[in-house]
Amino acid sequence: xxxxxxxxxxxxxxxxxxxxxxxxxxxxxxxxxxxxxxxxxxxxxxxxxxxxxxxxxxxxxxxxxxxxxxxxxxxxxxxxxxxxxxxxxxxxxxxxxxxxxxxxxxxxxxxxxxxxxxxxxxxxxxxxxxxxxxxxxxxxxxxxxxxxxxxxxxxxxxxxxxxxxxxxxxxxxxxxxxxxxxxxxxxxxxxxxxxxxxxxxxxxxxxxxxxxxxxxxxxxxx
Amino acid sequence: xxxxxxxxxxxxxxxxxxxxxxxxxxxxxxxxxxxxxxxxxxxxxxxxxxxxxxxxxxxxxxxxxxxxxxxxxxxxxxxxxxxxxxxxxxxxxxxxxxxxxxxxxxxxxxxxxxxxxxxxxxxxxxxxxxxxxxxxxxxxxxxxxxxxxxxxxxxxxxxxxxxxxxxxxxxxxxxxxxxxxxxxxxxxxxxxxxxxxxxxxxxxxxxxxxxxxxxxxxxxxxxxxxxxxxxxxxxxxxxxxxxxxxxxxxxxxxxxxxxxxxxxxxxxxxxxxxxxxxxxxxxxxxxxxx
Numbered sequence: 072x073x074x075x076x077x078x079x080x081x082x083x084x085x086x087x088x089x090x091x092x093x094x095x096x097x098x099x100x101x102x103x104x105x106x107x108x109x110x111x112x113x114x115x116x117x118x119x120x121x122x123x124x125x126x127x128x129x130x131x132x133x134x135x136x137x138x139x140x141x142x143x144x145x146x147x148x149x150x151x152x153x154x155x156x157x158x159x160x161x162x163x164x165x166x167x168x169x170x171x172x173x174x175x176x177x178x179x180x181x182x183x184x185x186x187x188x189x190x191x192x193x194x195x196x197x198x199x200x201x202x203x204x205x206x207x208x209x210x211x212x213x214x215x216x217x218x219x220x221x222x223x224x225x226x227x228x229x230x231x232x233x234x235x236x237x238x239x240x241x242x243x244x245x246x247x248x249x250x251x252x253x254x255x256x257x258x259x260x261x262x263x264x265x266x267x268x269x270x271x272x273x274x275x276x277x278x279x280x281x282x283x284x285x286x287x288x289x290x291x292x293x
Numbered sequence: 294x295x296x297x298x299x300x301x302x303x304x305x306x307x308x309x310x311x312x313x314x315x316x317x318x319x320x321x322x323x324x325x326x327x328x329x330x331x332x333x334x335x336x337x338x339x340x341x342x343x344x345x346x347x348x349x350x351x352x353x354x355x356x357x358x359x360x361x362x363x364x365x366x367x368x369x370x371x372x373x374x375x376x377x378x379x380x381x382x383x384x385x386x387x388x389x390x391x392x393x394x395x396x397x398x399x400x401x402x403x404x405x406x407x408x409x410x411x412x413x414x415x416x417x418x419x420x421x422x423x424x425x426x427x428x429x430x431x432x433x434x435x436x437x438x439x440x441x442x443x444x445x446x447x448x449x450x451x452x453x454x455x456x457x458x459x460x461x462x463x464x465x466x467x468x469x470x471x472x473x474x475x476x477x478x479x480x481x482x483x484x485x486x487x488x489x490x491x492x493x494x495x496x497x498x499x500x501x502x503x504x505x506x507x508x509x510x511x512x513x514x515x516x517x518x519x520x521x522x523x524x525x526x527x528x529x530x531x532x533x534x535x536x537x538x539x540x541x542x543x544x545x546x547x548x549x550x551x552x553x554x555x556x557x558x559x560x561x562x563x564x565x566x567x568x569x570x571x572x573x574x575x576x577x578x579x580x581x582x583x
Contacts, residue, residue, distance in 0.1 A: 088505040089505060125502075128576065
């Protein structure tokens, strides 16, 4: 167990009423928002388990919208997320699924339509105390927790990609705390997911993007 | 400075001639590698949020999303002719729960469902004794030390240990901090915390319709009063024979034997009464017709 900080006990500072149903939900949506470049024109949230049953009473719906709008968990505007989404021209849809038993009780599947009409999908679960895990990105199984800095490198599943990523982190003196690889299938789209101890500078992100096997680089800082 | 039990904390305090809050600040500097000034500033912001939440609650304009609470803090304050410490603490604690349930900004201390106790106790004590904001901010480290010890050795989650673990812990944290503010010793601080835990042992978590509204709001109010009474008992020098660490273990064991229905699932206790079930249906129906 990691050392418990005094601010884990006197904190987090958050918009109520529930760390898992409000703050956690917002974080999942915020991480999903980071994964889409440029504007989002429409979003559909499919809710499961406890999210599906109690989302309105816990303000889960407003928190999810607020995450897509880019707000953090302390933002007092979360209350007015529906109105603010309308003003921003964001089309919002909610669906509930109380049948699926195979997912974590606080799970949401988010479908985002970007400015060019492309559809992105993200599945995440709120696992308690405001902590979250992203489980799926565009159909690929992942396991991303939103704490600290996460670097997500989408690439083609071929030899050399990871070596290049590691070389970059070494060159820019970025320490890797954890590393995981996920792929659709052999030779197809894959993700390298790095938890890093300090944010990667944009020069490093550009260097990663320059490699022929790398198709997309996203840094998520929560 | 590392300590994982109440006994170890008291030993550190005695050896270094420091308060519990000072021990907690030194520990935080060590584990986070952060300067004292940064840590104090961050706690100052938490204190400011707590004060703002008490203020927002007492104005009486809030309505919870579930629609079960709103306006109680103001009602209680308006009703009170003599604004005693106890009554204010209760009213302020209720107000913060209104802020929480209406999607306002609070500090989870230790959780969102128990977020009213510490601000309620702290604000009422500050008004009575004229403590500075800096004194209150430092006292939050004392409360944090107690919350940390409970998290380390038991749990503060209602879903795991029931309401005793959640609001009970908040009250134990508040009681210990008040003792330090009033000039009590570190031993007296943990005695007050221990007394709170023993007096709230077994309390179940049974929120109506699964929302952080009923009975959470009133339990925050009564727990705030409980904290003040236990602090007074400790300050009066009344002995508390069961050590804090043993009481925390007892609380954890009781928590483990609380059935699933009474741990935040809204399947038992207050939540399972016919009236609560009717309220639950009413809330769901009102929403489906929206």
